[in-house]
Amino acid sequence: MFRTFFQIGKHVSKHEQTNAIKMVTSWHVSEQRRYASDANKQKTMEDLDGPSLITSLYWLFGKGYFQTTHQMQIEHSNIYGPLWKSKYGPLVVVNVASAELIEQVLRQEGRHPVRTDMPHWRTYRQLSNQAYGPLTEMGAQWQQIRSVLNPRMLKSQHVSAYCNPINNVVSDFLEKVAWLRDTKGDGIMVNDLAGELYKFAFEGICSVLFENRMGCLNEEVPEDTQKFIISVGEMFRLSPIVILFPKYTWPYLPFWKHFVTVWDHLFLVAEQQVRYKMEKIQENVRKGQPLQGEYLTHLLVSEQMSVTEILGSITELLLAGVDTTSNTISWSLYHMAMEPEIQEKLFQEVISICPGKQVPTSDDITRMPWLKAVVKETLRMYPVVPGNARINVENEIIVGEHLFPKNTLFHLCHYAVSYDKNVFQRPQAFLPERWLREGRGEAKKIQHPFGSVPFGFGVRACLGRRVAELEMYLLLSRLIKRYEVRADPEGTMVQPITRTLLVPAAPINLQFIDRTVKQQEDPLVTKQVSSEGH
Numbered sequence: 001m002f003r004t005f006f007q008i009g010k011h012v013s014k015h016e017q018t019n020a021i022k023m024v025t026s027w028h029v030s031e032q033r034r035y036a037s038d039a040n041k042q043k044t045m046e047d048l049d050g051p052s053l054i055t056s057l058y059w060l061f062g063k064g065y066f067q068t069t070h071q072m073q074i075e076h077s078n079i080y081g082p083l084w085k086s087k088y089g090p091l092v093v094v095n096v097a098s099a100e101l102i103e104q105v106l107r108q109e110g111r112h113p114v115r116t117d118m119p120h121w122r123t124y125r126q127l128s129n130q131a132y133g134p135l136t137e138m139g140a141q142w143q144q145i146r147s148v149l150n151p152r153m154l155k156s157q158h159v160s161a162y163c164n165p166i167n168n169v170v171s172d173f174l175e176k177v178a179w180l181r182d183t184k185g186d187g188i189m190v191n192d193l194a195g196e197l198y199k200f201a202f203e204g205i206c207s208v209l210f211e212n213r214m215g216c217l218n219e220e221v222p223e224d225t226q227k228f229i230i231s232v233g234e235m236f237r238l239s240p241i242v243i244l245f246p247k248y249t250w251p252y253l254p255f256w257k258h259f260v261t262v263w264d265h266l267f268l269v270a271e272q273q274v275r276y277k278m279e280k281i282q283e284n285v286r287k288g289q290p291l292q293g294e295y296l297t298h299l300l301v302s303e304q305m306s307v308t309e310i311l312g313s314i315t316e317l318l319l320a321g322v323d324t325t326s327n328t329i330s331w332s333l334y335h336m337a338m339e340p341e342i343q344e345k346l347f348q349e350v351i352s353i354c355p356g357k358q359v360p361t362s363d364d365i366t367r368m369p370w371l372k373a374v375v376k377e378t379l380r381m382y383p384v385v386p387g388n389a390r391i392n393v394e395n396e397i398i399v400g401e402h403l404f405p406k407n408t409l410f411h412l413c414h415y416a417v418s419y420d421k422n423v424f425q426r427p428q429a430f431l432p433e434r435w436l437r438e439g440r441g442e443a444k445k446i447q448h449p450f451g452s453v454p455f456g457f458g459v460r461a462c463l464g465r466r467v468a469e470l471e472m473y474l475l476l477s478r479l480i481k482r483y484e485v486r487a488d489p490e491g492t493m494v495q496p497i498t499r500t501l502l503v504p505a506a507p508i509n510l511q512f513i514d515r516t517v518k519q520q521e522d523p524l525v526t527k528q529v530s531s532e533g534h
């Protein structure tokens, strides 16, 4: 029914579409209820199957799924079907593992969608008198924050202005790759690519927010920034552990103090930047110089938020900007190293749009469909957020055949759906062509629009999406233009683990062959010959 509506909807405005969706949704709820009361068998949450708390703990710690909860989504949906209930510590969770049912939850998310109430993240802010940002705020205050933050993060004319600062960071990253290869990688290898890309991503998001260079791509990384990157990882690693325990036990947990310390450091680094920028602005005002500039200056000058509120938001933007883009780029390169024909197609696309020394702009990127397809396919196979969530705070809702009370916590099993063969043919294969308009006819037919939604959905969707895409597109296009990436001949398959976000379980090491010297001398061949000579 929704599909038919959207086909007709091509000719109506977005506002009309939204109203119509609301009408259709409420019609759906009342129709189902009428049917249910006729038959006197409305199913509720009580009728849902699923593992008990003990069984869940056994899966997590006995069977060892604690770091592979994304894989557990698949196992559990095979056992219980696309909708089941489970207990995670003190939380009761309704798991949703089909594209259709995920669509139903998201379309009924209300005006101020709530992801989860994030008590552990919010408690830190209460304890330290810090403000909530877009990730942690809720209700009308959340909407207010987004209305201030959205325009310069999501509107294309503003985002394309970030192309130059990001390209500068990409240039430095390419130099860093050359340096790493030459000094630490036998002239060919870059070890622990994800670790290097964390630094790129942090530098990239800082260039957008502050237009400041943090020195992450120097040979020696400043201690504070390195500590920030480690703190992001630690915070994500500890979050699912803390949340397993009831709130009153947190101060007594051995790792709670560490959790608080890493948050302290995240806020500290953001605060240094905010203070520095405020001084700069005051200096410019004193000198009568114009006050325009990057994101943070705009926030401070527009005075729509207090300095504490700006600090809360900047901290959350920084921490959301590190592990997300970096890991996606790592997986893309990892697959292209294993599948040279996919890489070659990207190389040909890039040099056809940007020949010679031309550096891609955001306009050029719009003419690189293969590049975008590679990133989409990477995010299907490695969704950075493998399981998202929603709480229906406004109304009770019907999902599938079940009626759920207000405030039910839904866990959206995006990873499981990404590998559902009813949605994606050959789900284990890396096939960027499935995202092209003229892509594989049959495969496209079954693809559901909610089969892969890596940046989330609706008004609560990712705030950094446009910046993240720009970073990934610029880095991948320029890296593949300069280097041919090859798999480590001694490497093994790298699997993902879940640490709140999906990350590689082991370092990704790849060979980088400089294309400019490749024609004259292939270092791989030279290396083999010389080692054979020994």
Ligand code: HEM
Residues within 6 Å of the ligand: 115, 134, 135, 136, 146, 205, 316, 317, 318, 320, 321, 322, 324, 325, 328, 379, 383, 384, 385, 388, 389, 453, 454, 455, 456, 457, 458, 459, 460, 461, 462, 463, 464, 465, 467, 468
């Ligand atoms: C590959 C890169 C990224 C992916 C796949 C990604 C994915 C996501 C997802 C799935 C959500 C939840 C959306 C929802 O609940 O519907 C989200 C939220 C968010 N993301 Fe990203 N993200 C990425 C990069 C970034 C970057 C670079 C930033 C910062 C500039 C960022 C900032 C945020 C923020 C602030 C939120 C919370 C939005 C809100 O609750 O209102 N993300 N992201």
